[in-house]
Amino acid sequence: MPYTSYAKVSREDLSALYAYFMQGVEPVRQPNHPTKLKWPLSIHSLMVVWNGLYLKKGEYTTDANKGVSWNRGAYLVQGLGHCGGCHTPRGVLGQEKAESEKDSRQYLAGAKLDNWYALPLTEIAKPGSMLVKR
Numbered sequence: 001m002p003y004t005s006y007a008k009v010s011r012e013d014l015s016a017l018y019a020y021f022m023q024g025v026e027p028v029r030q031p032n033h034p035t036k037l038k039w040p041l042s043i044h045s046l047m048v049v050w051n052g053l054y055l056k057k058g059e060y061t062t063d064a065n066k067g068v069s070w071n072r073g074a075y076l077v078q079g080l081g082h083c084g085g086c087h088t089p090r091g092v093l094g095q096e097k098a099e100s101e102k103d104s105r106q107y108l109a110g111a112k113l114d115n116w117y118a119l120p121l122t123e124i125a126k127p128g129s130m131l132v133k134r
């Protein structure tokens with residue numbers, strides 16, 4: 001649940017998601033699985049501290065210097081798409097090192113995830129990039 005990204009989702013889109021889940025998806029009765037997180041990550045109350053350090057509240061704010069399409073793309077990438085959740089490197093406490101292109105060049109700069117490497121999207125976007133087979 002990448003809630004640090006979903007915090008940027010607009011009230012209108014959240015209301016639409018809520019309506020869909022409440023009216024369009026049949027509930028099932030199923031007990032939760034116990035957490036497999038290792039200590040100290042398994043201590044849920046520590047999240048209060050982590051959130052205080054890293055969770056930025058508030059919806060995506062439009063960049064007035066960019067166009068409508070650019071802002072729509074940035075909103076989708078930073079919010080519901082949460083592309084940075086995998087494609088941005090993380091710090092020692094698991095925080096994304098940047099949450100948008102405004103924070104630093106680390107944003108979408110590629111990151112290791114378990115045995116995967118999520119490519120640097122900033123490089124892929126360049127014309128002639130050798131990172132993606134076309």
Ligand code: HEC
Nearest residue numbers: 077081082083085086087116117118119121124131132133
């Ligand atoms: C859950 C983790 C995760 C998220 C979230 C994620 N990606 Fe990725 N992405 C990966 C990984 C891992 C790879 C590398 C896959 C491989 O090497 O086969 C990848 C590869 C890619 C590639 C390269 C594909 C290719 O042909 O080689 C692109 C482009 C891409 N992601 C774009 C995005 C965009 C845009 C978003 C947000 C809408 C996004 N990703 C969100 C994990 C993620």
